Amino acid sequence: MYVARSPRIAARMLGEEMLVMSGHDSTLFTLNPTATILWQAADGATPLDEIVERRICTEFEVKPEDAMRDAEELAENLAKHGILLISEQPIVKPDAPVRGQR
């Protein structure tokens, strides 16, 4: 699974958390430090399991399989709100219509 930040969101770090506003309905979200790492690493080119292995498991004491399950759930949730794009293929052009973008 590949993940990419939607180009239609607004985002800014505020203290330890990432503040993200959905582009399609202006809903506001805050991402905790773990979710922020995943979101920042979501470049469309790095597979999610690699992000989890290299960025999450090295930062937090968590079993890789648990981290992967949580990351997939988080990615699905963020995609539902249109702030993350998900694809089985690398996402070369983030504004192309893929899952999670409305």
Add this chain to the structure above:
Amino acid sequence: MSALLREMGERALRLGVPFSAQLDLTYRCNEQCVHCYLDHDDHGEMTTAEIKNLLKEMAEAGVFILTFSGGEIFLRKDFFEILECARSLTFCIKLKTNAVLIREAQAARLRDLGVQSVQISIYSHRPEVHDAITKVKGSLRRSIDAIRFLKSQGLKVIMANVLMAGNMQDYHGVRALAEELGAEYTLDPTITPMMDGDRSILDLNAGESALRELFRDEMFVGNAEEFCAPPPPPDAESLSSLPCSAGHTACYISPYGEFYPCVQFPLSCGNVRQQRFIDIWRDSEQLKEVRSIRLKDLSGCSQCAHGSTCTRCPGLAFMEGNMRGPSTADCEKSFARTGIPSVNLLAKKEKAAPPRLVQIQLVPAITGNRLSGMSAVA
């Protein structure tokens, strides 16, 4: 405002982050509104490169909500280049415009760039009233066409209705027009002095009786009895509260790079052409002074019955001559709302009263051969 956004604003205040900013891209305008506070001549606007550099600095400083305004923003030929740059820096972008230059193509591009909202000034639903205020024939029709283009792209549009004596009777019509077009509606009954201090345009303000009527219109204020109820006296908490977000989590940059606490607060704190945005935000002595002010420090207002509920604007107070003083426009609104004059209004009334020619004065009783007396003092 959502609870989360309010919470983030409070966090930004604790962290000393400039959470929101307004950047006026130009003071030039294609309308000549009778109540406008700006000098529309170009006195050396920032270049595209200067603005892009500023945007990077603002993003690094933590600005999240960025409002582009003017003047008319679409008069800048590089407007979309600036907007693209801002969106690449993931700002939440709001636009303020008269929309006269927005056609289908511009609306589609704004949608593609993920603009959060577009606020458009509409003064009346009647062309003869709106166009008389903008002094541009056909401007209402152009602005309404633009709202339709923007709405067809799914964009959030806010119709901003500035109220003054000349259009006060039309606000129900503007609200109905907003509903018909699927736009949000906001009204503001405050005319502000010119940036150079000229106060003559304040004569355009709606009178007290019109304000009183507006504040009792339940379509706008909800429960009028509650809205107009006498305010509770200021308590310890309100006395130590901040006047508003200007200079605390919000700021304003002019087209010439001047840094102010707010668009309505022309206290120069520095210039982004000479200093980094974050250095002005952190180190400006003027901003430090603005940040030090609490309600309890305000002469008159701290003793005023309206202290805890007043919408006092520190910028308007500054333009009246004292950033720690009252803002008479807000005193007048408080009076129109509750019927209770503010400390400031009472003082002004006292000052304006004609001198008494003859004053009758009781003289204390004097013992001895004079029992008591009254003396007339010229």
